[in-house]
Amino acid sequence: MSDSTAIVRTSLGAAPASLPEGPRRRGPAAMPAGAEQPGRWRSALSSIGKLARTTVFKLTLVYLTVFALFAVLLLGYFAWTTQRLITDQIVATVDAEITGLAEQYRQGGIRRLVIAVDNRSRRAGSNIYLLTTFNGQVLSGNIGSLPSGTMANTGWVETAYNRLDEQDTGAHFALARVFQLPGGFRLMVGRDLEERARLNQVIWSAGRWSAAIVVVLGLAGGFFLTRRVLKRVDAMTDTTRTIMTGDLSGRLPVSGTGDELDRLAENLNSMLERIEALMHGLKEVSDNIAHDLRTPLTRLRNRSEEALRSARSEPEYRAALESTIEESDGLIRTFNALLMIARAESGQARANMSDFDAADSVRDIAELYEPLAEDKGLTLRVEAGAEALVHGSRELLSQALANLLDNAIKYTVPPPAPRDEGGPPDILVRAAVEGERVVLSVGDRGPGIPPEDRSRAVERFVRLEESRSAPGSGLGLSLAAAVARLHGGELMLDDNGPGLNASLVLPRAVAGAAAGADSSL
Amino acid sequence: MAASLAGDDLRSSDRAMRLLIIEDDRPAADYLAKAFKEVGHIADLAGDGEDGLAQAQDGNYDILIVDRMLPRMDGLTMIGRLREQGIQTPALILSALGQVDDRVKGLRAGGDDYLAKPYAFAELLARVEVLARRSQSGGGRNEEMVYRVGDLELDRLSHRVTRGGEEVILQPREFRLLEYLMKHAGQVVTRTMLLENVWDYHFDPQTNVIDVHVSRLRSKIDKGFEQALLHTVRGAGYMIRDER
Numbered sequence: 186m187s188d189s190t191a192i193v194r195t196s197l198g199a200a201p202a203s204l205p206e207g208p209r210r211r212g213p214a215a216m217p218a219g220a221e222q223p224g225r226w227r228s229a230l231s232s233i234g235k236l237a238r239t240t241v242f243k244l245t246l247v248y249l250t251v252f253a254l255f256a257v258l259l260l261g262y263f264a265w266t267t268q269r270l271i272t273d274q275i276v277a278t279v280d281a282e283i284t285g286l287a288e289q290y291r292q293g294g295i296r297r298l299v300i301a302v303d304n305r306s307r308r309a310g311s312n313i314y315l316l317t318t319f320n321g322q323v324l325s326g327n328i329g330s331l332p333s334g335t336m337a338n339t340g341w342v343e344t345a346y347n348r349l350d351e352q353d354t355g356a357h358f359a360l361a362r363v364f365q366l367p368g369g370f371r372l373m374v375g376r377d378l379e380e381r382a383r384l385n386q387v388i389w390s391a392g393r394w395s396a397a398i399v400v401v402l403g404l405a406g407g408f409f410l411t412r413r414v415l416k417r418v419d420a421m422t423d424t425t426r427t428i429m430t431g432d433l434s435g436r437l438p439v440s441g442t443g444d445e446l447d448r449l450a451e452n453l454n455s456m457l458e459r460i461e462a463l464m465h466g467l468k469e470v471s472d473n474i475a476h477d478l479r480t481p482l483t484r485l486r487n488r489s490e491e492a493l494r495s496a497r498s499e500p501e502y503r504a505a506l507e508s509t510i511e512e513s514d515g516l517i518r519t520f521n522a523l524l525m526i527a528r529a530e531s532g533q534a535r536a537n538m539s540d541f542d543a544a545d546s547v548r549d550i551a552e553l554y555e556p557l558a559e560d561k562g563l564t565l566r567v568e569a570g571a572e573a574l575v576h577g578s579r580e581l582l583s584q585a586l587a588n589l590l591d592n593a594i595k596y597t598v599p600p601p602a603p604r605d606e607g608g609p610p611d612i613l614v615r616a617a618v619e620g621e622r623v624v625l626s627v628g629d630r631g632p633g634i635p636p637e638d639r640s641r642a643v644e645r646f647v648r649l650e651e652s653r654s655a656p657g658s659g660l661g662l663s664l665a666a667a668v669a670r671l672h673g674g675e676l677m678l679d680d681n682g683p684g685l686n687a688s689l690v691l692p693r694a695v696a697g698a699a700a701g702a703d704s705s706l
Numbered sequence: 707m708a709a710s711l712a713g714d715d716l717r718s719s720d721r722a723m724r725l726l727i728i729e730d731d732r733p734a735a736d737y738l739a740k741a742f743k744e745v746g747h748i749a750d751l752a753g754d755g756e757d758g759l760a761q762a763q764d765g766n767y768d769i770l771i772v773d774r775m776l777p778r779m780d781g782l783t784m785i786g787r788l789r790e791q792g793i794q795t796p797a798l799i800l801s802a803l804g805q806v807d808d809r810v811k812g813l814r815a816g817g818d819d820y821l822a823k824p825y826a827f828a829e830l831l832a833r834v835e836v837l838a839r840r841s842q843s844g845g846g847r848n849e850e851m852v853y854r855v856g857d858l859e860l861d862r863l864s865h866r867v868t869r870g871g872e873e874v875i876l877q878p879r880e881f882r883l884l885e886y887l888m889k890h891a892g893q894v895v896t897r898t899m900l901l902e903n904v905w906d907y908h909f910d911p912q913t914n915v916i917d918v919h920v921s922r923l924r925s926k927i928d929k930g931f932e933q934a935l936l937h938t939v940r941g942a943g944y945m946i947r948d949e950r
Contacts, residue, residue, distance in 0.1 A: 510826075517824055518910055525909075528805060537807050552879060553905060556918040580806050584909040591913055661912075 241414045245407030253399055260392040267384060272360065275376045276341075279362050282312060282374045290366055298370075299325045312376050313346060313359055319369025326373075336371050339363045343378070358382070417446055421453075433461045470523075477519060485512045522660040529581060529667035540694045541579050543623055544569040544616035550586045551614045554594060558612060562599035569616035573623040576694040577672040585668040586625060588661035589687045590614065593629035597684070618693060622674075626688035633685040639678040665689065723768040723838050725749040728758030728784070729800070730776050738771070741827050755779025759787055767795050768838045771830075774801035774812065782815035789816040796837040800825070806908050828942035832894040839893060853888035856935055856948035858927060860888050869927055879904070880923050887936065887946040896943035920944055 236242055282305075290298040302314045306327035315326035317336055329347040340363060345356045361375025421437050428435045436457060437450040492505030547569040558565040575582070593612045600611070613628045665687070666676040674691035725742055727749055729735040739749040750765065752758035755776040762770055762784075770788075772781040779787075785797050799817040801808065812820045819833050853860045857870045865881055867874045876884065882904050887895055897916040901907050924936045937945050 513824075514826075518912065521910060524805075537810075549905070553907075553911070553915055553919075556922055557913060557915055560918055578806075580908060583907060587907075587909070587911055591911070594913075 236408060236411050236415065239411050239415055242407055242411040245403065245410065249400065249403040249407065252403070253396060256396065256399060257392070260388065264385060264388045264392075267388065268381065271381045271384070275360050275378075275381075278312070279360070279374045279376060283362060283364050283372065286372060286374070287364070287366065290370075290372075295324070295368070295370060298366075298372075302326060302372075312374055313348065313361065315373040317371045319371070324370070328373075335361075336363055336373060339365045339371070344375070346375075414446070421446075421450060425453075428457065433457065433464055474523065478516060481512055481516050481519075485509055485516070488512070519660065522664055525581075525584070526660065526664050526667045529664070529671045535671070538577050539579075540574055540576050543573045543575040543582065543625055543691070544571065546579055546583050547586060547614055547616040547625055550583055550590060554587070554590045558594050561594060561597075563594060563597055563611040565612045565614065566610035567614045569614070571616075571618055573616045573618050573625075574694040575623050575672065575691050577691070581668045581671065582625075582689070585665040585689060586614075586627070588665050589627040589689075592661050592687070593627050593631065593685070596631035597629045598631070621693050623691045623693045624688050625691070626686055628681045628684060628686040630681070630684040633680060633683055634678055636680070662687070723747045723834070724766065725769050725771060725834065726752060726758065726762055726765060726767045727771045728752040728755070728762075728776065728781065729771070729773040730754055731773070738827075738830075742831070745831065753777075755781065755784045759784050762788055762795060763791070763793065768841070769834055770795055770797040771834065772797050772799050772817070774799055774803065782812060782817070785816040794841070796841045798830075798834060798837060800830075809908065826941075828894070828939075829896050829898060832896045832899065832942060835893055836890055836895070836899070839890075853885070853891070855888055855891045855946050856933060858888070858935055858946075860884060867927070869931065874926055876923075876926060880919070880926065883919060883923055884927065884946075887944065890946075892945065892947050894939050894942050894945050899943070 286298060286301060289301045299316060302316050302325040305311055306314050306325070311327070313326070313328055315328045315331065315336070316324045318324060321336065327349050329349040331346050332344060335342060335344050341360070342363060343358065343360050346359055347357065358378040359375040360378055361373050364372045364374070366372055417438070417440065424435050424437050436454050439447050439450045439454070441447070488505060488508055492502060496502045496505055548567055551565065551567040551569075555565050590612070597611050609630075611630050613626075615624070615626045615628070617624050617626075662676070662678075669676040669689045669691065672689075672691045674689060677688045677690055679686045679688070725747055727735050727738050727742075729738070729751070730753055732753070735751050735753075739751055742749040750761065750767075752761050756778045758770075758772065758776070759779065770785075772785060774781040776784070781799060781801075785799070788795070788797070796818040797816065798819045798821060799812040800821055800823060801812065802823045809820045809822075818837050821830060821833060851862050853862070859868045860881075861867070862885065867876055867881065867884065883900065886900065886903050900916050900920075901911065920936070920938075924934075928934045928936055933949070935946055935948060937947060937949075939945050
């Protein structure tokens with residue numbers, strides 16, 4: 186058994202399974218052997234009870250019963266068929282003999298018949314013969330004794346008899362036919378049934394033995410199988426128990442045979458993998474929350490303390506209070522963004538989704554931010570012509586787009602001289618249908634994100650070093666990514682040569698019932 | 707302009723309002739009542755849903771401020787009961803649940819506006835005054851086809867805007883922005899209210915996008931005129947008013 190060949194990172198591969206291996210559990214040498222005895226018995230009994238309760242064992246019993254029943258039926262049928270075959274053979278032989286002897290009688294009369302019967306009777310291992318006169322006087326044959334009245338009726342009869350040449354007095358049985366010859370003579374021809382009986386006996390004793398063997402082997406096999414399965418299930422149970430107590434790194438043992446227990450273990454393992462990743466994410470988030478909320482909270486507290494200690498005039502107090510409120514507004518904003526991401530990631534928002542034109546949302550958001558870009562001296566162009574139907578939440582998608590556009594405006598430095606009209610804009614906002622996908626993208630001419638940092642940039646709270654000084658919660662890209670995932674798509678960050686091209690790649694909704702697409706223009 | 711959060715400049719309604727604050731958090735309720743009193747309104751308190759319902763039934767209030775999660779009867783149920791009885795006092799729901807669908811649920815239950823905690827008092831005050839005015843005038847301003855503030859005119863049918871008889875050319879969104887401001891002329895309108903009512907967004911845009919839009923609008927309607935009509939109310943939002 187290779188139970189533990191593929192244990193992956195389990196912390197208790199060596200944990201003892203409480204199987205009926207009681208005697209193995211030797212106490213310290215000093216302990217008298219007798220004192221341990223009752224405990225050992227009890228543990229052995231309880232483990233047998235445990236075995237008997239398992240599904241495998243119950244299945245084994247059921248299987249065994251059904252199998253035994255079938256075996257008995259099969260054997261019975263076999264015995265019955267054999268019996269019938271032998272009987273048929275006897276009948277055929279006896280009939281042939283009688284026909285032959287009757288022919289002798291017809292040709293040569295009683296004298297010839299007596300000679301023929303005499304001859305046949307003397308052959309070794311012959312059939313049994315008896316020829317009598319109409320009043321029962323024996324003329325010929327090899328039968329010593331016969332129950333009286335056997336010859337009275339013609340036809341087939343099963344009877345006890347003794348042969349003339351035999352010494353033993355034990356009863357023999359034969360199947361015989363009594364035949365009435367013209368002139369009142371009666372002829373009985375029969376065949377010993379010992380052969381049949383012996384065969385019967387052989388079959389039945391074989392049946393008994395094999396039944397016993399089947400039961401014993403079945404039970405033993407059941408025990409063996411059960412123990413084997415139980416051992417693996419116990420190992421699994423123990424692993425899950427340590428996992429439940431908090432050690433998520435444990436994995437269920439996989440034997441590598443690919444059986445159903447392995448499949449179960451593999452599935453549970455991948456579930457654990459997912460849980461561990463989630464827990465890891467949760468821990469990271471709480472660490473980040475601790476950092477990103479604690480920092481402004483500390484500032485808030487310090488500023489209030491500072492004002493209490495050193496402010497002298499009303500304007501000073503006022504200024505301190507105003508900065509306190511500003512700081513708490515920032516905190517609320519971060520907090521709201523966190524909640525939003527959590528909601529998007531948990532998929533709760535799926536309940537209120539509808540089909541709407543994402544190109545519309547792109548135009549609206551671009552229109553909202555366009556004055557901001559212009560104020561900063563940036564050119565912003567919108568390419569969102571064709572309808573791009575998406576199934577989702579207009580509000581969340583707009584917020585994701587707003588975050589991307591806000592980032593683009595924040596990080597793009599306006600060119601020193603105005604660009605020529607025909608050249609590429611500083612910021613390009615696009616909505617395009619590409620096959621079965623809708624791509625909403627915001628491209629800028631800012632510093633971009635180096636390829637190695639791109640996947641990290643989407644994580645919560647990550648603000649790349651160069652952008653530390655710019656205001657913002659650092660949650661914009663994470664929120665956009667969470668919204669994209671909620672819609673069954675993803676957020677892609679690409680090089681815009683130079684700059685960053687951030688796109689929300691979403692599955693396209695099937696045209697048709699477009700509800701909730703209330704353009705506010 | 708004076709930079710006061712609780713001064714008279716925040717209050718924009720002409721007469722004192724009677725408010726009923728239904729909130730189980732006593733310090734929060736006391737703070738609100740005090741703040742409303744400072745701007746000249748009268749506020750009563752109720753500590754749970756059933757008391758709130760009883761008081762709202764016989765008191766003659768201009769507006770109800772209802773916390774969503776209340777002992778004995780939750781805020782939405784309470785508002786539903788009132789509406790069943792035909793009492794149409796405008797209700798503003800305060801809630802710690804601030805997501806869009808929570809909002810929708812609140813408005814569907816009969817609430818007239820929804821504000822997520824935590825909020826700025828200026829935001830609450832602006833919304834309460836807009837709601838109270840709306841119910842007092844019976845939605846009258848909605849029927850007016852032409853809004854007038856000083857020499858500024860906005861024709862809602864022809865989408866024409868003139869100042870001192872001269873046409874002002876506005877983008878569609880600028881028109882809607884001005885329309886909303888003029889509809890609530892003399893009242894403080896917050897940035898969030900503008901984002902919700904003019905753009906139909908309920909999220910926080912993180913940046914001062916609304917300010918940029920308003921200053922653009924201002925440059926179109928106030929530039930070159932002696933009398934400014936579009937004012938910034940510090941710590942609160944904007945107000946369009948003829949100050950003469």
